[in-house]
Amino acid sequence: MGTTTGDPSALGSLASEDWVEVGSGESSSRVFASADGARYAKVASVDQMAELAGERDRARWAADRGVRGPQVLGWVESADGAVLTTGAVPGVPADQVRPDQVGRAWANVVAAVRELHDLPLDACPFDRGLRTMLALAQDVVARDAVHPEFLRPEQEGREGHHLLAELATELPVRLEQEASERVVCHGDLCLPNVLLDPETLEVSGFVDLGRLGVADRHADLSLLLASAQDTWPDEAQHIQDQLPSLYGSPVDADRLRFHLFLDPLTWD
The missing domain is CATH 3.90.1200.10 (Aminoglycoside phosphotransferase (APH), C-terminal lobe)
Known part of the structure; x- marks a missing residue:
């Protein structure tokens, strides 16, 4: 998944697959799970994008240093917000x-x-x-x-x-x-x-x-x-x-x- 700007909306980027909303994070970002349970997606509004980007960068940094955690699979931006997609951590x-x-x-x-x-x-x-x-x-x-x-x-x-x-x-x-x-x-x-x-x-x-x-x-x-x-x-x-x-x-x-x-x- 690459980075896009403009339409379609960030939430719309999930529409091509089956995702189930499973809750929200402490920051009120919406959290979705893929139908097979292998991936998660966090959807942030425009005012939450910087915070979600920070989570993306931290996850990448941690993974690069051998910390066991979610693998960043994708990042999509639009005029409406952003979507961070990560691999599910087993367990x-x-x-x-x-x-x-x-x-x-x-x-x-x-x-x-x-x-x-x-x-x-x-x-x-x-x-x-x-x-x-x-x-x-x-x-x-x-x-x-x-x-x-x-x-x-x-x-x-x-x-x-x-x-x-x-x-x-x-x-x-x-x-x-x-x-x-x-x-x-x-x-x-x-x-x-x-x-x-x-x-x-x-x-x-x-x-x-x-x-x-x-x-x-x-x-x-x-x-x-x-x-x-x-x-x-x-x-x-x-x-x-x-x-x-x-x-x-x-x-x-x-x-x-x-x-x-x-x-x-x-x-x-």
């Missing part, structure tokens, strides 16, 4: 494993995340650092566009500007910590974005790479831990206790909390 989302598989799945997921975090920093052109994310949060909060359903229980019922002001008081120390422990982060590291081989429970790939970039490792670990604890509440404490040893480095609870509370304010 099942990590949040769908059986209760008796949780321990093995968690160990494999954390190991794969550590492998991602060990990629050379100087090769990554994408930023997901605190200054970038804070700017996103300031914009979302200023437009009163915070999604209440994304907030953590401790944040519910509170105004976005109050939540952001509290986090801003910690910014100097968090920036100092980030400077010494930056890694290549997935950026939206929840269990549904990690796919596992259903037999071995090994990680077969990461999906939704639109926020991949350099950041404090706790930005990823906070989302991963919260997602795992929300998904497997009976194992919540055990999962938390295991994280430092499985990851191979100490984990700072205050930094986890800071990044976990900032993330819901950055989604438009």
